[in-house]
Amino acid sequence: MTRAGAVVIGGGLIGLSVARALAERGIADVLVLERHQLAGGGTGKSSGIVRAHYGVPSIAAMAWRSQPVFEELGAEVGFRQVGYTVIVGEENVDPLTANTAMHQGLGIDVELIDTDRLASLWPMLNVDDVALASYEPRGGFADASQLALHYGRLARDRGARIRQHTPVARILTEGDKVTGVELDGGEVVDTDLVIVASGWWSAKLLADLGIDFPVEAYRSELLVVDAGVPLPDLPVVSDLVSLQYCRLEGQGQFLVGNSDHADFGAKLVDPDKYSNIASEASIHNYAEKLIHRFPGFPDPSVTHSYAGVYDVPPDWNPVIGPVGGIDGLILCAGFAGHGFKISPAVGDLVADLVIEGDSTDADIPARDFRLERFAEGEHLSSLHPYVGAGEMR
Ligand SMILES: Cc1cc2nc3c(=O)[nH]c(=O)nc-3n(C[C@H](O)[C@H](O)[C@H](O)COP(=O)(O)OP(=O)(O)OC[C@H]3O[C@@H](n4cnc5c(N)ncnc54)[C@H](O)[C@@H]3O)c2cc1C
Known part of the structure; x- marks a missing residue:
């Protein structure tokens, strides 16, 4: 039995950006658990396009907040x-x-x-x-795997641990609180904070807790x-x-x-x-x-x-925030074709939610990304949709 300050399930770009942001903001002993190898999921297939053109203002704002990261890292993440x-x-x-x-x-x-x-x-x-x-x-493009590995390094530099080839079998709860995760093979990691950043596969982990993530x-x-x-x-x-x-x-x-x-x-x-x-x-x-x-x-x-x-929720936009009324459980998935360019801001938003309890950026309201919007029929949709271009923008 081991203990972690926070467990991030999934070593794709989103999980590693979240781990980086939590570690940077002083959360001790963040543990990333990846069932295969880092960046081997949707991240490894990303076209890596960097742009802020979105019909949903909060997504456009996240892309724009992320822009300086690409400019600062430049060739280190293949940014052109x-x-x-x-x-x-x-x-x-x-x-x-x-x-x-x-x-x-x-x-x-x-x-x-x-x-x-x-x-x-x-x-x-x-x-x-x-x-x-x-x-x-x-705008331009960069390499998603390189950015993911860069975030993994930053997280490790600040004390995070990363375990690859370590599938999480289930999330453990007691009453309305997270208590840990159980790995394939039965090992248990105790923690009060679990961030599910497992892309499409997040739905299975949540379904075991009775939470419906439509993706x-x-x-x-x-x-x-x-x-x-x-x-x-x-x-x-x-x-x-x-x-x-x-x-x-x-x-x-x-x-x-x-x-x-x-x-x-x-x-x-x-x-x-x-x-x-x-x-x-x-x-x-x-x-x-x-x-x-x-x-x-x-x-x-x-x-x-x-x-x-792509991991695609009903409105093609991600869920980022607490789910199921379970204290210490945060979902961060469903990024469809957007997750690369907004990944820096997504990590920062999750750190805000954990540390401040809300977004600290007025242009990025946490409410936009709540899971409940699907059941409430309040989809996060483009303000000015394009004829024939579907939900992608
Ligand atoms: C073809 C394609 C093109 C794209 N082009 C762009 C683009 O141009 N610009 C852009 O911004 N975005 C783009 N995207 C989107 C972007 O790449 C993704 O949104 C982003 O990489 C998703 O990252 P993620 O960490 O959420 O998911 P993933 O990279 O899929 O990571 C999830 C990880 O969770 C792991 N996992 C699952 N279950 C478990 C478990 N039980 N235990 C432990 N680990 C588990 C998986 O193995 C996986 O590594 C594209 C995506 C695709 C597929």
């Missing part, structure tokens, strides 16, 4: 500050304009740009069906495309006309992901057992969109594909 653009057709000019104004109100460095400016930033981009774009010059596992395919020509630094493109996103990968290659969530039901999977390559049909679909959007690539070819799994 190439900028970030959202491009829309006529049908989405109003929401883009409204969202950009909302972002500017939060202090985010973003502007609307016309297609001439877009074409000058992005020489090989077809802008024929683009009506307007927003541009975040401080689904959604498979998303990615292609790596060789442009056939060396590429200069080009902004990340979130293409809400063709419903795809693209960013540089290394030199001369491009990572392409899907933003079309219409066939959601068909892509629900078991995250412990799913195909890790794109289907032929997807490759054709992506290729058509790519050739349309990037006619300037002289000889594009798909070098390889892979797939990752």
Whole structure:
């Protein structure tokens, strides 16, 4: 039997950012328990895009609070500050304009740009069906695994312990209080504070306590495309006309992901057992969109594909906060495709909840992220949703 000041279940980016923040704020003897290896879950598949463009103000604020971390760490976490653009057709000019104004109100460095400016930033981009774009010059992309391991190191430097290949079998309670966790094999760790940061797998741990965390596992395919020509630094493109996103990968290659969530039901999977390559049909679909959007690539070819799994709550936004009326139990999961860029602020919010009992940032109200919102039908939704772009933004 061992004891810990706090137990974090899950050694992905979120669990490690939480461990880092708790240790930094003086919580002694934080213990991270990871069933496999660090960053081996959704974190290891992340496209790592850094941007603050969200339709939910508190998520946009979290992304913006996290921005300086990428700028300070730079190459240490593979950050390339190439900028970030959202491009829309006529049908989405109003929401883009409204969202950009909302972002500017939060202090985010973003502007609307016309297609001439877009074409000058992005020489090989077809802008024929683009009506307007927003541009975040401080956006870009980085490496999620590197950020996770960096947070693991910071946590350890401040006294945290990390145990890999250590699955938690169940969370232990007495009355309405957390008392510890039991590991596979029966070992018990005593603690008064458990943070469940286990992605989609959090639902099982909570269900054993009678707590319903509605979350689904959604498979998303990615292609790596060789442009056939060396590429200069080009902004990340979130293409809400063709419903795809693209960013540089290394030199001369491009990572392409899907933003079309219409066939959601068909892509629900078991995250412990799913195909890790794109289907032929997807490759054709992506290729058509790519050739349309990037006619300037002289000889594009798909070098390889892979797939990752999003943990998706009903409104595509995370739960961060106490659950089940059990003292000392905090859930921090359901980050879908957002968790990387907001992970620094998420760790800080959890530390605020533990130490201050509430968020200390007026732009990031803890109430937004409560689990009860699903049962109450008060989903955390975009203020200015995009036509055809689903819940992702
Ligand atoms: C394909 C893809 C692309 C993405 N692109 C972006 C992007 O461009 N920008 C962005 O901001 N976000 C992006 N994301 C989202 C982001 O990567 C995730 O939200 C984030 O990495 C999730 O981190 P996590 O720690 O919550 O989950 P995970 O990384 O899945 O970590 C959870 C961990 O918990 C462990 N675990 C589970 N059960 C137990 C147990 N019983 N005991 C112990 N350990 C357990 C798992 O093994 C796992 O390591 C993307 C995600 C995917 C899948």
